[in-house]
Amino acid sequence: MSSVTSLLPPRDVGLHARGYKSNSYSIVAYLFSKVVADFPMLLTSITLFHVAAYYLTGQINEPLRELTFWAMCVLSGWFAQVYGLLGGSIFPIEVSPLVLPILMLPGIIFCGFFIRYDELSLAFRWFTWVSPFRFTFEAATLGMYGFGREKLECSEIFCYLQKPAKILDMLDMVDGNFWFDIFGISVFIFLQHVLLYLSLRRRLR
Numbered sequence: 001m002s003s004v005t006s007l008l009p010p011r012d013v014g015l016h017a018r019g020y021k022s023n024s025y026s027i028v029a030y031l032f033s034k035v036v037a038d039f040p041m042l043l044t045s046i047t048l049f050h051v052a053a054y055y056l057t058g059q060i061n062e063p064l065r066e067l068t069f070w071a072m073c074v075l076s077g078w079f080a081q082v083y084g085l086l087g088g089s090i091f092p093i094e095v096s097p098l099v100l101p102i103l104m105l106p107g108i109i110f111c112g113f114f115i116r117y118d119e120l121s122l123a124f125r126w127f128t129w130v131s132p133f134r135f136t137f138e139a140a141t142l143g144m145y146g147f148g149r150e151k152l153e154c155s156e157i158f159c160y161l162q163k164p165a166k167i168l169d170m171l172d173m174v175d176g177n178f179w180f181d182i183f184g185i186s187v188f189i190f191l192q193h194v195l196l197y198l199s200l201r202r203r204l205r
Contacts, residue, residue: 027200031193038081046073059144068143068178075185076136082192089199107131112138116172132188138173139181146178 050070059065087100109115110124111133117125128134145164154162161167168174 027197031197031200034085035081042077042081043074046070046077049073060149065144065147065149069140072136072140072143072185075182075189076133079132079136079185079189079192082189082196086192086196086199089196089203107133110134111136112171112173116170118172132185135181135184135188138176139178139185141168141171141173142176142178142181146173146176 047070050066050073053073054066054069059069083104084096084100087096087103090096091099106127107130110120110127110131112128117128120128145167149164151162152159152164161170165174168176
């Protein structure tokens with residue numbers, strides 16, 4: 001989604017510049033309308049993904065856990081939307097669809113899915129705290145397997161990962177804090193909105 005939204009600001013900047021210089025609307029009004037206009041499509045696509053990713057993987061049918069997972073998907077989509085708009089306002093339209101996915105790679109690598117936090121060298125461990133994917137992945141995992149979830153169903157004689165605590169331990173998330181993760185990704189989204197505002201203000205000078 002970030003690659004798609006990165007195409008919008010360069011395409012709209014001429015129209016927005018005329019409206020801004022004629023005092024038809026402010027930068028804040030333009031940003032608000034741009035973000036809100038994309039939200040119906042964002043929520044629809046995320047809900048479809050939620051149905052496939054949650055129910056088709058056999059997750060437990062608990063409304064609170066389903067809502068938690070859906071909410072983290074929404075925050076991830078919101079982050080990707082603003083990330084794309086920010087990248088589109090900084091880079092040329094020919095470059096942004098290629099550069100933005102590359103800039104995402106370090107955050108994805110150090111989000112905790114590919115390697116545990118405690119297995120990282122101290123020189124790289126700080127990367128996990130500047131990765132928005134760390135907060136969304138950890139919060140989604142805690143929402144599904146934390147908060148005292150009962151044992152997972154298993155038809156085998158012995159299932160090592162039947163206890164949700166084992167899964168959290170395997171991912172080094174036993175001491176994770178769900179609300180801290182919500183705060184972390186919210187800070188990233190807020191900072192991106194501020195940077196997007198400043199970037200558009202610079203381009204309209």
